[in-house]
Amino acid sequence: MLRFRSLLLYALAVVAVHVVAIVPAVAQEPEPATRAEVLEREREAKSQVLTPPEMGRVERTLLALENSRFFERLLAPPEGFYPRIGQITSGSGFTVAPAYRRPRVFGEQGVITAFAALSYKKYWMLDAKLELPELADGRVFSDVHGRMFEFPSEQFYGIGPASLRGEEAVYGIRSSQVGAAAGVRPASWLSLGTALDWLTPSVGSGNGGPSIEEIYEPSRVPGLEAQPDFLRWEVSADINTRQPRGNPRRGGQYKAVLLHVDDLDLQRYSFNRVDVDLQQYIPILKERRLVALRAAVSTSDVDAGQEVPFYLLRTLGGPDDLRGFRRFRFRDENSILLQAEYSWEIFTAIDGAIFYDAGKVASRHEDLNLKDLESDYGIGFRFGTRNGVFLRVEGAFGSSGGKHFILRFSNVF
Numbered sequence: 001m002l003r004f005r006s007l008l009l010y011a012l013a014v015v016a017v018h019v020v021a022i023v024p025a026v027a028q029e030p031e032p033a034t035r036a037e038v039l040e041r042e043r044e045a046k047s048q049v050l051t052p053p054e055m056g057r058v059e060r061t062l063l064a065l066e067n068s069r070f071f072e073r074l075l076a077p078p079e080g081f082y083p084r085i086g087q088i089t090s091g092s093g094f095t096v097a098p099a100y101r102r103p104r105v106f107g108e109q110g111v112i113t114a115f116a117a118l119s120y121k122k123y124w125m126l127d128a129k130l131e132l133p134e135l136a137d138g139r140v141f142s143d144v145h146g147r148m149f150e151f152p153s154e155q156f157y158g159i160g161p162a163s164l165r166g167e168e169a170v171y172g173i174r175s176s177q178v179g180a181a182a183g184v185r186p187a188s189w190l191s192l193g194t195a196l197d198w199l200t201p202s203v204g205s206g207n208g209g210p211s212i213e214e215i216y217e218p219s220r221v222p223g224l225e226a227q228p229d230f231l232r233w234e235v236s237a238d239i240n241t242r243q244p245r246g247n248p249r250r251g252g253q254y255k256a257v258l259l260h261v262d263d264l265d266l267q268r269y270s271f272n273r274v275d276v277d278l279q280q281y282i283p284i285l286k287e288r289r290l291v292a293l294r295a296a297v298s299t300s301d302v303d304a305g306q307e308v309p310f311y312l313l314r315t316l317g318g319p320d321d322l323r324g325f326r327r328f329r330f331r332d333e334n335s336i337l338l339q340a341e342y343s344w345e346i347f348t349a350i351d352g353a354i355f356y357d358a359g360k361v362a363s364r365h366e367d368l369n370l371k372d373l374e375s376d377y378g379i380g381f382r383f384g385t386r387n388g389v390f391l392r393v394e395g396a397f398g399s400s401g402g403k404h405f406i407l408r409f410s411n412v413f
Contacts, residue, residue: 079103084115085390086409089151090318091327092123109135122207125149141191142182150174153208155328158216159310161360161372163330165401169215170206173311175199183236191238199230203311223309228265234258242281246388247411249287252280261312269309272301279413290351292341294413296321299365300333308333314361316374319406320413322357324376324399332361336368339413343382351382355394355412375399382411 084099097117105112114128129145152172157163176199183193203224205211218225235258241251255277263269275298282291298314310331316322317329321337337359343351358375362368380394389411396404 084117088117088119088123088125088149090320091121091153091155092151093119093121095119095123105130106132122152123150138188139185140183141185141193142180144180146176146178148176153206154311155326156212156216156221156310157326157329157331159220159313159331160363161330161332161374165326165329167215168209168326169212170209171212171311172204172206173201174204175201179232189239189241191236191240193236193238195232195234195236197232199232201227201230201309201311203227221310222307223269223311226266227309228263228269230269231262231264233260233262242279244386247384247386248279248281248292249290249386250281250283252278254278263306268306269312270303270306271308274299274301288345290341290343292339292343292413294337294339296335296337297368298335299368302333316359316361317401319394319408322359322374322376322399322401323355323378323394323396323406323412324357324404325374325401326404329401330361330374332363334362334365334368336360336362336373338373341412346381349383349385351384352379353382353394354379357396376401380406384411 079101081098081100084095084097086095087093088095095117097115099115100113102112104110109132111131111133112129113131116124116126118124125147126149127145127147129143131141131143133141133143135141150172151174153170154173156169156171157165158167177197179195179197181193181195183191185191205213212221212224216224237256239252239254242248242253243251255275257273257275259273259275261269261271261273275296277296278294280293282293284290300308300314302308313331313333314335315328315331316335316337317325318327321339322329337357339355339357341353341355343353346352354377356375356377358373360373376396376399378394378396378398380392382389383391383393390409392406392408392411394406394408396406
């Protein structure tokens, strides 16, 4: 016991000696002799009390809206009536349409959606769909759908890459579409599908400009004199690794569609078409920066004695492809489109973007090359969340079509 007590007293004495030596040194730390030493000491003091930067009021509000999923709940709620805000089609004008969604029908498997839209430009559409998206544990999907619409002021500039802006005309088209689609998902990222639709187009004079029949001879515009009903059949393969799906920040989508359009009445306007659309998203700096790339090619095959109706030709121009040109500025049987975007996060739910578009139409497959492409560039802003872009504002420049302001309620691709 005496030995243990002696060791304890010795240890306490050693600690006391070190404390006595240290405390005066700290208490009597010399004053800094130079300006550099003063700044160094101030930096050391601040480093001990660092606090994270505070967000501004705008950013706090946007973050709260994103976290509460306000826009999804307002514009795309899981169930019930809601306002469908946007456009019926490119150039139709702004609409706020009543829409309805009812999930969990047909044994909890089905979803019914419908809307009725009318724009101030007198475009209208009725649309309804019954989907079965998760059959067989998500391996099988199907739907039946129908719609009616009228677009009274569609632009037409002639056919071919050399069409002239000064020969602009308008036409109206009214149609119904009834069909069904089905497919399988061998994997979460792969879908194989097929669809069958019955189409009943009717073309007439347009509003808001010279009508198409006043400027163009019927021989220059296939399908202008008479419009048969069509049966359209397609098969598709879709590889989709985008994340998140609504507003991708990484991954890609690679889709191919083979379709056949059959003229049911006149036997003059049947054709085949192949569409390939490739998209890639490359994240930078933890997805706060993004490079988005797209390449899309469409080719048509027409047998001897057949033609593609002008209203079913591929088009370029407008807010979703060649943004520096008017809607449907170029129209032909084949097309190629290349797009690149660089975007960055400004605030929560707001991104800035710069973009470049290039493309052309062609009457022959061999002309689908990188020569003589029409192009444009621009800058814009995207408002949205991880689940989707609800507003896109852009300015497009640098094209032969002049400057264009774009306001869309969807992403570009």
